[in-house]
Structure formats: structure tokens, C-alpha cells
Amino acid sequence: MGRVMIDTANHVAAYAAKAARVRVVAAYPITPQTTVVEKIAELVEKGEMDAEYICVESEHSAIAACIGAAAAGVRTFTASSAQGLALMHEALHWASGARLPIVMVVVNRAMGAPWSIWPDFSDSLSQRDTGWIQFYCADSQEVFDTVIQAYRLCEDERIFLPAMVCLEGFILSHKYVPVKIHDQDDVDAFLPPYRSGWILDTSNPVTCVNLVSPEWYMEFRYMIQEAMENAKMLIPKIDKEYGERFGFRYGGLVDKYLCEDAELVICTMGTMGAEAKIAANNLRKEGLKVGVARIRVFRPFPVEEIRKLAEKARMIATIDRHISFGMDGFLATEVKASLYDMKNKPSIAGFIAGLGGRDVTFKTIEKVARKCMKWLGNGRVERETEWVDLRDVKT
Amino acid sequence: MTTIKELPREEYLLKGHAACAGCGPSIALRLLFKALGNKVFLVVPASCTTVIEGPYPFTSFAVPVQNTLFEAAGATASGIAAALKIRGLDDVTVVGWAGDGGTTNIGIQSLSGAAERETNFIYVCYDNEAYGNTGLQRSGATPYGAWTTTTPMGKKERKKDMPSIMAAHRIPYIATACPSYPVDFINKLRKAKEIKGTKYIHVLTPCPTGWRYDASKTVEIGRLAVQTGVWALYEIEQGKFRLNPPSDRLTDKSQRKPVEEYLSMQERFRHLPEDSIKKIQRWVDGDWEHYQTLASLERCI
Ligand SMILES: Cc1ncc(C[n+]2csc(CCOP(=O)(O)OP(=O)(O)O)c2C)c(N)n1
Ligand code: SF4
Numbered sequence: 039m040g041r042v043m044i045d046t047a048n049h050v051a052a053y054a055a056k057a058a059r060v061r062v063v064a065a066y067p068i069t070p071q072t073t074v075v076e077k078i079a080e081l082v083e084k085g086e087m088d089a090e091y092i093c094v095e096s097e098h099s100a101i102a103a104c105i106g107a108a109a110a111g112v113r114t115f116t117a118s119s120a121q122g123l124a125l126m127h128e129a130l131h132w133a134s135g136a137r138l139p140i141v142m143v144v145v146n147r148a149m150g151a152p153w154s155i156w157p158d159f160s161d162s163l164s165q166r167d168t169g170w171i172q173f174y175c176a177d178s179q180e181v182f183d184t185v186i187q188a189y190r191l192c193e194d195e196r197i198f199l200p201a202m203v204c205l206e207g208f209i210l211s212h213k214y215v216p217v218k219i220h221d222q223d224d225v226d227a228f229l230p231p232y233r234s235g236w237i238l239d240t241s242n243p244v245t246c247v248n249l250v251s252p253e254w255y256m257e258f259r260y261m262i263q264e265a266m267e268n269a270k271m272l273i274p275k276i277d278k279e280y281g282e283r284f285g286f287r288y289g290g291l292v293d294k295y296l297c298e299d300a301e302l303v304i305c306t307m308g309t310m311g312a313e314a315k316i317a318a319n320n321l322r323k324e325g326l327k328v329g330v331a332r333i334r335v336f337r338p339f340p341v342e343e344i345r346k347l348a349e350k351a352r353m354i355a356t357i358d359r360h361i362s363f364g365m366d367g368f369l370a371t372e373v374k375a376s377l378y379d380m381k382n383k384p385s386i387a388g389f390i391a392g393l394g395g396r397d398v399t400f401k402t403i404e405k406v407a408r409k410c411m412k413w414l415g416n417g418r419v420e421r422e423t424e425w426v427d428l429r430d431v432k433t
Numbered sequence: 434m435t436t437i438k439e440l441p442r443e444e445y446l447l448k449g450h451a452a453c454a455g456c457g458p459s460i461a462l463r464l465l466f467k468a469l470g471n472k473v474f475l476v477v478p479a480s481c482t483t484v485i486e487g488p489y490p491f492t493s494f495a496v497p498v499q500n501t502l503f504e505a506a507g508a509t510a511s512g513i514a515a516a517l518k519i520r521g522l523d524d525v526t527v528v529g530w531a532g533d534g535g536t537t538n539i540g541i542q543s544l545s546g547a548a549e550r551e552t553n554f555i556y557v558c559y560d561n562e563a564y565g566n567t568g569l570q571r572s573g574a575t576p577y578g579a580w581t582t583t584t585p586m587g588k589k590e591r592k593k594d595m596p597s598i599m600a601a602h603r604i605p606y607i608a609t610a611c612p613s614y615p616v617d618f619i620n621k622l623r624k625a626k627e628i629k630g631t632k633y634i635h636v637l638t639p640c641p642t643g644w645r646y647d648a649s650k651t652v653e654i655g656r657l658a659v660q661t662g663v664w665a666l667y668e669i670e671q672g673k674f675r676l677n678p679p680s681d682r683l684t685d686k687s688q689r690k691p692v693e694e695y696l697s698m699q700e701r702f703r704h705l706p707e708d709s710i711k712k713i714q715r716w717v718d719g720d721w722e723h724y725q726t727l728a729s730l731e732r733c734i
Contacts, residue, residue, distance in 0.1 A: 062515045064508075090515035095546030099508035102501060102543065106512025109499050110474065112519050114512070129502055238474045238497040238513065240525060245492035247500045254489055 040220040040284075047178040047210035050217050051117065051143045051203070052077035054185035056087045057225045058141075061112040061232070064092040064103035068122040069155045070207035071145040075117055097122035101129040101140075108138040109246060111237035113189065116140070119207065120147035120161045127165065133200045134169025134262060136247045137235050139192035140200040141185060142170075146308070147207045148394040156395020157206040159307065159360040163336070163368050169262050171201035171269055172337040176293070176312040178217045181205050183286050186220075187276050190229050196268040198235040206359075208395065209309045220284055228283055266338040273335055291340035293332040294347070296322065300329025302410050303347050303384075304403065305373055306357040307333045310392065314357070316400035321407055328407050333369065341376040348377050351384045353419075355410045357403065357426075359392040366390070366423040387419045391426035402426060435619055440467045450493035452485045455648030457638030457655065458559040459485055460612040462530065465557065468622035471496045473526045474517075476510045478540060479503035480532035481565040506531045507543035511552045518553075526626050527554035534564040537573035537593045548602040548631040555625045555632045558595060561640035569643045576663075577716075578709050580701040581643070587704060591716070599633040600669050600734050606632040607669040613655030617666055617677055624668075637664045645700030657695040662717050665724055672732035676724060684725045692717055 045053075051074045055063065063082070065075040081087035090107075094100045097118050104114040118126060123144060133140050144162045148154040162172060173188060175181045181203065188201040205211060236244060250258060274290030281287030295315050297303055304314045311332025321328045331347055331354075333340065348354060358367020365371060370388030377383045389406050392398035406426060413419050445466035452459040458481060466473075475498045477483060483500060487493045501509040506529040514527050529547075531540055536558040544556060563581050564570040570583040573593035580587055599607050606628045610618040618636060625632035639654040641647065646654055658664040659680060666680040676684070683689050692714045696702040727733045 061519045062512060064512060064515075090519060092511055092515055093550065094508060094511070095542055095549075098502075098505065099511070099543045099546055102505035102508035103512035103515070105501065105505075106476070106499060106509035106514075107516040108512070110513040110516030110520070112516040129505065132502055238499060240472050240474075240497060243471070243495055243497040245486055245494055245498040245500070248486045248492060248498070249483055249488040251488045 040218045040224070042216050042218050044214050044216050046073065046212050046214055047181045047205050048073040048145065048212065049077050050178045050182045051185060051205070052081065053219050054182045055115040056081055057220065057222060058186055058189045058229060059113060060089055060115040062090045062092065062104065062107035062114045063116065064094050064100045064107070064114070065116045065118070066094055066097045066100045066122060068119045070147060070211045071117050071119040071122070073211070074143055074145065097125040098129055101126045101133060104140045105129065105133050105136065105138055108140050108234060109136065109238050111232070111234070113232040114140050115142070117143040117145065119145045120149055123161045123165060124149065127168070130165055130168035130170055135258070137198040138200060139189070139198055139234055141188045141192060142200070142202050143185065144202045144204040145207045145211045146204055154394040155207065157209060157359070158393045158395065159204070162202055162204045163360050165202070166337060166368065169199060170337065171199055171335070173201065173203045173335055174307045174333065175203065175205045175210065176309055176332060178210060178213070178215050179286060180288055181210065182217060182219065183280060183284065183288070186225055186229055187280055190276050191269060191272055193233045194272060195233070195235070196272065197265050199262065199265050199269070204308070206308050224283065228280065270338045270340065288334055291335045292343045293334050295330040295332070297329035297331060297347055299327055300350070301327040301352045302407060302414065303329045303331050303351040303354050304357065304407060305331045305333060305354050305369060307336065307369065308359065310357055310359060310398050310403065313398060313400040314403045317403035317407060320400065320404060326407070326411055339372050339376070344373055344376040345380060348380060348384050353384050353387065353410055353414050355387045355389060355406060357389045357391050357398070357406060359398070361390050361393065370423065385419050387413065388423040389426050390423065396427070435616060435623065437616060440619070441470065445471050445495040447493045447495055450485050451487050452481070453642045453648070455641040455651045457612055457640055457651050458482065458561055460651065461559050461618065461636050461638050464612055464615050464618055465528070465530070465622060466496065468619040469526055469528065469626060472524055473528050474499065474513050476501055476506050476513065476527065476529045478506040478531050478535040479566060480535055481561070482530060482532070484566060503535055504539040505543050506535060506540055507545070507547035507556065510554045510556070511547045511550065514553050529554060529556040531556070531558055532565065533558055533560040533562060533574035534572040537595050545602065548599065548604050548633070551630045553629055555622065555634065558635045559638045560635060561638050561643055563640070563643045565640055565643055577713060578702055578705045580704065596633065596635045602631070603672065603734060604631040604633060605671055608634045609665060609667055610634055610636040611655045611659055611664060611666065612636065612638060613652045613659065614666065614679070621668065643701070646698055650698065654695070654698060657690065657698065660690045661692045661695040662689040662721055663692055663695055665720070667724070669733055672734055674727040674730065674733040676728060684721055686718065686721070689721070
């Protein structure tokens, strides 16, 4: 059954943590994540959620406390954003290296300086190489469903890795929309009790993550890489099973829309993926063959799926809400890297848009798509990386 | 009170560990296990101890150990304590075991947070007065005048008084110790185990490698630290300060050996001029007047 409520994605994330029967939450406030942890604190205080809420003194401590609790055998949750996530950076490696299935909601916010409280993906994408699985959500329902899916995935013995569930600040975090909160019994049936690869146990003492010599370090890294590959196989399965039980499906690794016959595939993430679908609908009315590939899982990166799309499309346009200075957006880089050895690969155009929360609506995306269609007609991409709607600036 | 004879024979710090010969911290660790048994979850931040454990796939610790980030012992222990509460495991003691660098410098935030939250655990700072693991750099606990690799002419500032900082957190139990007085240390650990909340024990652990003395002299140097009054053995229980034997008689200045006896045995103080030694003696004497005052108060903070 479940019940439909009208609420923000942040509150929905909190309800998802509750539905997942999280037992320890440690978090530190930062805009726009705050209402996630406020809601959890409230649920715990009122006795509606059976968990320990640790009011830590920093984000670094938040994740370190989750590491301790996960190691001591309970399901943990945290949430953060921007500078807070950056402060966790060191510990993110520790969590994945120790193979602890912690789930964190990242409410995306641009990195300072200058201060910005509005979203882009520079905070979470900077954590790309920390060994965390990364999901990116396009709406509030997906936030709820992905948190539950993430626990199921992370606690699978083929994975035992932590995961981030990312959602854009304000665009999702504070927007009220109807969302279905599934029944506890149904969630329980889908998500078994907490499991991890090892726990602290006095009857079976282990020294967790001690010094590893060059003889062994690489093997530990390789096992993480293997787990990431396993995740590529498991995420679509879990998504499918979830869809069968709850009626919501997100395409596994990539949410594909009208891609079958598309000449131009717009490849993007998060809410821009939702806007891109509207843009595609509108452009199709004009006879333009546009499809959308919303990258739902950035780590592991869905290389094979991108290659499959590239076999059919004549052009892929990446729209990044991110910039890796001195290069381009990570999405562009990774799509290119996925295709480099393909014969007859489509041309690729990269767009940087929406940094620091600048609105990217379907109209912006239509504009981008039209430009690409023109380039496609001319037979050449005029600019490999273009900043969308940039004002005149002197450097 | 436990006597030496009553200590368990079991060893949870196993043979073949990787500490330097004469390592004070490893003596203290061995005593800690003797005091608390094996029903402990040990939290270890980056330090000499991460090396003493030995490299994967080996370990020299026969208790469960969670290694953690340098600055995170307090926070990781908080997470473990919360999980134990959830799991209803009330017979397991959570112990943070961190060096003076991980305690007085980089880790003070997470320790302070844990203490303020009244996290139920024992935090032991083993103080070798330097960053041992990274090759003996100065820490906040390095004493005035001591050579380290980052204070080649001797440290110019005084030692940070970490137990007093912890006392300001008004936690229920604070103690100082030294493995040269094993029974005192063990009794303090056992007492701490019975108290709920955050317990802090600061144990001075001589380090032959860093302090530059012969490895056979660790126990002797520790004794001298106490006998000269450079290191006082005390407890603060529910705010009440009390000097413990053998420090309790040292408020009488004539009972204290001159600090020079302690300093002169260690090469790290070799370059100290006469007037610096006098200055240290004056400071120590001042500390003891302070201890006397504290002992006379109902609550020290
Ligand atoms: C964030 C971070 N910075 C620096 C280090 C390097 N580091 C590891 S141990 C250590 C010194 C530890 O000193 P202390 O806490 O006094 O313990 P000891 O080595 O003396 O046992 C340092 C600087 C680290 N591991 N992490
Ligand atoms: S450097 Fe000092 S504290 Fe570290 S292992 Fe050697 S003797 Fe022990």
C-alpha cells in the first residue's frame, strides 16, 4: 500500500533512513542538508525511529562515528553537503577501504570559494575516486527508493562498499511534492537485516584495517574494483526487483528515454535528466530525433551502456553540472573515455551548465539540443566544451 | 586494589610485536589488557601503535581492534559505543588508545566532542611526548626544552596540560599514570571501567627512541619522572582531585628529587643550559603548589 505524502526530498530521505531501519545516525548540519538530519533527530527523539543519533562536532567525526558503528555491527546513515563532504574526504576512503556498507545522502551544493549554497555536483564528484558507489536522483520519489536500494546493494556480500545518494540542493531538497512512502513491512521484506563483511567481536577478534605492505595493498584495491564491477550487474537487478514490488523503476544504471532511434542522445545527471526528458518530448514534436540518457549511477560508471547507446546515436551531448578545472566536466570525460576505441563512434559535444545553482530548465536543454542538431547537420562539432548561458566576464 | 601477583597471566599483546626495544607505550598497553581483559574493542588512530600491531595478515593484538584516522579516535569510539548500546552488549569496554599527537593536537576535537556527549568509553592517551610514528616530531605534549626533529634546538614552548583540559569537560573520571607504577595504572583502569561516561587516563610512557636513553632504562626513567615531580600521579573523580602514591608525599618539596636527575638521563635535553633547567625546576615547584591547592578543594573545576 504505502502512503502518499507531500514533503521535501530531504524529509523523504529521512523517512527512507527510518524505513531502512537505520540504527545509528551521526551527522553535522550544513545547508541545504540540515532538514534531513533535523527530521531524523525529531523522529528519534519522539521514539518513532529506533536509533541512536550522535550529535557530532564535525563532518569528519560524523563519518568516523559511522565507521565505528558500522564496524560494531549496526546499520548507519549520515548526510552532508559541499564543504562538509570535503571535510569528510579522508574518511570516505577509510569507509570504503574498510568495506563498510554506510549510506550517505549528499545534498549537492557548489563548493566555495566564493560561498554558494546552491547546487552543482562539484562536491560529490570530487569524491569520485574514494571507492563509494554514487547514485544521482532526479526526483524525490527516487530519493526514497534509492536509499532503500542502496542499503540492499551495499550490504550484499559481493559489494560491501559504502554509497552516496545524491540530490540537488533546493531544486529537490526543499521542494514539496507528493511522494509515496512504502509500508514498513514491504521495505523489511525487500531489505534484510544489516550485514557486513566483518564485525568487531570479542569471541572472534580481528584487527581491522591495519598496515598493509606492498605485497598485499594492490589486492585490497583490486577487490574494491571487483565489487564495483559486481555493482554494475547488481544495481539493475535490484532496481528491477524493486520495481516489481513497489512499482517504481529507474533504469538501473542509466535511465534511458527515447533512445532507441535517437540521433542525438543527451547525457546528463540529476534533475537536468528530468528536464531533458521534457525537452526531448518537445523536440520530438518538431521531428528532431532526441533521446535522453540520465546517468543514475556515476560510480561504477556505466561504460557498457554508454557504448551501446553510442552504437546507434550520431551524437552524444553531455551536460555537466560540474567542471574539472583545466579539463572539462567529468561526465564528458568519462563518456569520451568509454568510447575512445569504438569504430564509428558518434561525435561528442560537452556543455557546462547550472553551476552554483543556475537554473537549467527544459528550455535551456532544448537550446543546447538545437545547437547540437545544427552541428550534426553541418557535420562538425563547433566547440568541444561550451559553457551554457555564460555572461561576459573578463579574467 | 589489585596486587602484581593477582594480575591475569593471559597476554593479549602477543609476542613478536613490532615496537622498539624498551618501548614504554607497549608496556602500558600490555598492562591495559591485563587490567581490562579481552572484552574490549580497541580503537587505534594512526600512531606507533598502528605499527606495533604488525602488518596484515598478522596482528599482535588478541582483542578486536578498529584502526581509524589520526584525528578520529573519539568519534570512532562514539560510533562503536552507540552500536554496543543498540546491540545491548554491556560487558564490552570501548577503549580509545591514542598517542599524544593524536590526542593533544589533531584529535582534540573529536575527543572533546565525545567527552561533551558523555560517550561511554575509556580514552587512554599514551604520552611519549612526540610524534613517534612519523619520526619524532614535536607535539603539543612535548615538554619545554626537548629536542625533536622539528625542534632541533629544543622546544620553546611548554607542554600542553591535557588532563586539565579534560577536567574542564567535567567528565566523571580523569587520571594520570605511568607504567613504571603498574599497579597504580591497572587500578585506575579498573576503576574507570566501572564508571559510566567518558573516562580519560593520561599515561606518561617513556620512549627510548625519542628520548634518547638506553632501552633498558624505561622503567627507571618513568620512576624518575614521578619522583622528581615532573609527572604527578593523580585522579580527578567526580571533580575531586587526589594525589596518589607515590606522588602524594611530594607536596613536601624536600621529598622531590631535583629535575636535573630526570633530564640528564635523556639525550633529548642534553643541550639544555643551566638556566633552562632552573626554569623547569621553578615550573615544577609551581605545579606542586597548584596540586596542593587542588587537593584542598571540594571540586577542582
Ligand atoms: C591526517 C593525518 N595527518 C598526518 C598523519 C601522519 N601521522 C601518522 S601517525 C603521526 C604521529 C602520531 O603521533 P602520536 O599521536 O604522538 O603517536 P605515536 O606515533 O607517538 O605513538 C602522524 C603525524 C596521518 N596519519 N593523518
Ligand atoms: S618510537 Fe618510541 S613509542 Fe614508538 S615504538 Fe619506538 S619506543 Fe615505542
